[in-house]
Amino acid sequence: MSGKAAKVVVTEKQLALLEEFVAARSTPSGLQVRCRIILLARQGHNNEAIEAIVGLGHDAVGTWRRRWRDNWPRLINIECGEGVPALKKAIVELLSDIKRSGRRPRITQTQQADLASKACEDPQDSGRPISQWSSDELAHEMSRIRQAFTISGRWVRELLARMDIRPHHHQYWLFSKDKTKDPMFEVKVDAICTAYAEAIELYCRDGVHTICVDEMTGIQALQRIAPDLPVRRHDVACLEYEYQRHGTTGLFGNLHVATGQIWAPLLRDTRGELDMLENINNVISQGGEDATYRFVMDNLNTHCSETLVKMIATMIGFEGDLGLKGRKGILQSTASRREFLSDPSHRIRFIFTPRHCSWLNQIEIWFGTLRRKLLRRMSFTSIEHLEDRILAFIEYYNSTLARPYKWTYQGTLLAA
Numbered sequence: 001m002s003g004k005a006a007k008v009v010v011t012e013k014q015l016a017l018l019e020e021f022v023a024a025r026s027t028p029s030g031l032q033v034r035c036r037i038i039l040l041a042r043q044g045h046n047n048e049a050i051e052a053i054v055g056l057g058h059d060a061v062g063t064w065r066r067r068w069r070d071n072w073p074r075l076i077n078i079e080c081g082e083g084v085p086a087l088k089k090a091i092v093e094l095l096s097d098i099k100r101s102g103r104r105p106r107i108t109q110t111q112q113a114d115l116a117s118k119a120c121e122d123p124q125d126s127g128r129p130i131s132q133w134s135s136d137e138l139a140h141e142m143s144r145i146r147q148a149f150t151i152s153g154r155w156v157r158e159l160l161a162r163m164d165i166r167p168h169h170h171q172y173w174l175f176s177k178d179k180t181k182d183p184m185f186e187v188k189v190d191a192i193c194t195a196y197a198e199a200i201e202l203y204c205r206d207g208v209h210t211i212c213v214d215e216m217t218g219i220q221a222l223q224r225i226a227p228d229l230p231v232r233r234h235d236v237a238c239l240e241y242e243y244q245r246h247g248t249t250g251l252f253g254n255l256h257v258a259t260g261q262i263w264a265p266l267l268r269d270t271r272g273e274l275d276m277l278e279n280i281n282n283v284i285s286q287g288g289e290d291a292t293y294r295f296v297m298d299n300l301n302t303h304c305s306e307t308l309v310k311m312i313a314t315m316i317g318f319e320g321d322l323g324l325k326g327r328k329g330i331l332q333s334t335a336s337r338r339e340f341l342s343d344p345s346h347r348i349r350f351i352f353t354p355r356h357c358s359w360l361n362q363i364e365i366w367f368g369t370l371r372r373k374l375l376r377r378m379s380f381t382s383i384e385h386l387e388d389r390i391l392a393f394i395e396y397y398n399s400t401l402a403r404p405y406k407w408t409y410q411g412t413l414l415a416a
Contacts, residue, residue, distance in 0.1 A: 006065040014079070022039065038064070047065070071094050115151075118142065119160055120167070132170075136153035138167075139152055196257060202258075203258035204258070209293050210256070210258060210296070213252070213296065214297060219249050226240040249268070249386060253367060257404065259402060259403075261398045261402040263287070266279045271302065277311060293347070295349070295350045296360075297350065297352060297361065301334060
């Protein structure tokens with residue numbers, strides 16, 4: 001570069017900040033070099049000498065000297081009017097690269113919108129005999145429908161990740177037919193949510209027991225053929241993949257909503273109406289035969305059987321005619337028996353969930369806890385071993401972990 005080198009003037013405060021930037025290990029290397037250029041220029045070094053010290057070219061050294069000279073009046077104004085923090089920020093901005101517009105985007109906003117729309121469509125709508133899109137297939141499809149537009153599968157993955165669209169993921173859900181066919185659906189849901197909301201108050205004030213009941217069937221007694229390897233530093237626990245089967249059992253779970261405890265667990269390899277009868281009788285015996293009960297359960301036929309209706313009628317002192325199963329009266333049909341058991345005037349009342357709405361039953365939440373904390377990783381040598389461990393876990397849960405679930409769902413149907 002020809003011509004006289006730009007004169008550099010630095011105040012005491014500016015000098016202190018420049019030296020601070022040079023000494024700090026957290027300062028970016030580019031900013032350190034440029035601060036050294038200004039400090040060396042202040043000491044009277046010419047451009048050639050500075051080049052040799054900092055390792056930059058002649059033009060680069062001259063550029064940063066001129067930029068400091070041209071902006072020095074603005075730095076003085078900031079130093080006098082706004083103080084040291086503002087001056088420090090201004091020096092960083094002055095000795096940093098000027099922001100550039102960058103490369104033009106390889107894909108426009110319209111093209112990104114088209115990609116997102118296509119990723120959310122069924123591939124069969126585009127004439128492809130597949131059930132889900134892959135990134136390469138989406139890239140090929142976008143190139144096909146937009147002749148001049150090409151994009152790689154890797155770039156498709158990047159864009160979809162930014163938009164949080166995952167066409168390769170899925171989960172199951174179950175649509176309850178009662179939502180559209182049963183005019184009482186909302187009433188049923190509201191009754192269950194109300195029972196949960198009132199459970200603690202009614203239990204503390206009047207001794208009313210709200211019990212969620214269901215069966216967990218097909219619990220397998222699986223024994224791994226080799227012992228587990230425990231957790232070690234820098235390594236996770238290892239579980240043997242192969243196992244032996246020793247049969248299955250089932251659990252009648254009864255969750256006391258107000259306390260969160262499991263009452264009178266019953267282990268059976270069957271779930272007939274006599275098993276359910278025994279389970280309900282055990283629960284009532286534990287809570288007191290004269291107490292008030294509200295049982296929440298699903299619509300399994302054993303939950304409204306003839307024998308259950310007769311037992312409840314005896315317990316509540318019902319003196320009317322029950323009729324005959326399949327012919328007349330309360331016992332005539334499943335619907336009539338369910339209506340009798342659901343009577344809110346009864347001391348022992350059953351609240352049935354709508355079809356395909358077992359998620360409304362709090363015992364299902366507890367079954368998930370049982371799977372996570374015991375069944376998923378434990379090895380069982382026999383059915384007896386499995387049942388003993390289940391009962392031991394329930395005793396442990398009731399004494400240390402049990403507490404009421406915080407039920408937040410208010411019965412309002414979710415928007416589609």
